[in-house]
Amino acid sequence: MNSSQDNLFAKPYKQVSDFQFDDKVAGVFNDMIRRSVPGYGQIINTIGDLAQQYAAPNTKIYDLGCSLGAATLSIRRRVEGRNCQIVAIDNSESMIERCNENLAAYVSETPVELVCGDIRDIKIENASLVVLNFTMQFLAPSDRENLLKNIYQGLVPGGLLVLSEKLYFKEDKIQSTLDDLHLDFKRANGYSELEISQKRSSLENVMKPDTLAEHEARIRAQGFEQFSVWFQCFNFASMVAIK
Ligand SMILES: C[S@@+](CC[C@H](N)C(=O)[O-])C[C@H]1O[C@@H](n2cnc3c(N)ncnc32)[C@H](O)[C@@H]1O
Ligand SMILES: O=C(O)C(=O)C[C@]1(C(=O)O)C=C[C@@H](O)C=C1
Helix, strand or coil, X not given: XXXXXXXXXXXXXXXXXXXXXXXXXXXXXXXXXXXXXXXXXXXXXXXXXXXXXXXXXCCEEEEECCCCCHHHHHHHXXXXXXXXXXXXXXXXXXXXXXXXXXXXXXXCCCCEEEEECCXXXXXXXXXXXXXXECCHHHCCHHHHHHHXXXXXXXXXXXXXXEEEEECCCCXXXXXXXXXXXXXXXXXXXXXXXXXXXXXXXXXXXXXXXXXHHHHHHHHHHCCCCEEEEEEEECCXXXXXXXX
């Protein structure tokens, strides 16, 4: 996938503005997320494996907050021949434009409906798999329950939700220990102290992580029968829930 190197926060800003998924971010996003989220590549590959297990014939698969289409591409490779339709949605025009190019680079018989829109406004229907890969953390906390309701109602029985998120920990020493490990991961990937601190300020008002207990309680409250974390590295986790 095409992406320039992320140096968006490398020069000092007098005032750091709130993080947005604009054209600048979309242009470096593949590099940014791989250097910022431990296990991202593994999570993308595993979403494909889960699609192979869960995508039921003649159903839909939703990739909510698809960005450049990494999860959609991973899924599409694994569900050929099942008459599935993938619906990939993002409200950033720059992401959708680039996602469209990325999808067009590979031949596939599985159609992808690419939607530039808000995931809070669409109706999920006849879904065997719904993916929220580091997207829900950017919704206002008050909107998260409704989104999960919509997902639960739109899943077929036995359907799967994959939810990946940055986590917050209520226990202060655990929070600071795992946060420090994440910062070391970013340093090891070449980010400077200035880049790390400016990006942190930029995300502060925009990205509001929940605790794992909050995620589990909200998911189970919708009626999901089974729930587990299948991946965790430091303060990043990916969860599965089965209807
Ligand atoms: C961290 S990125 C997701 C990464 C992507 N799922 C992946 O696996 O590479 C979050 C994405 O969610 C999108 N987003 C945030 N809020 C949204 C909303 N309300 N509706 C649609 N997309 C949204 C952003 O534009 C951004 O592209
Ligand atoms: O928490 C951070 O420092 C991050 O950079 C995380 C994160 C994410 O989890 O989505 C935030 C914004 C970018 O989309 C890439 C990574």
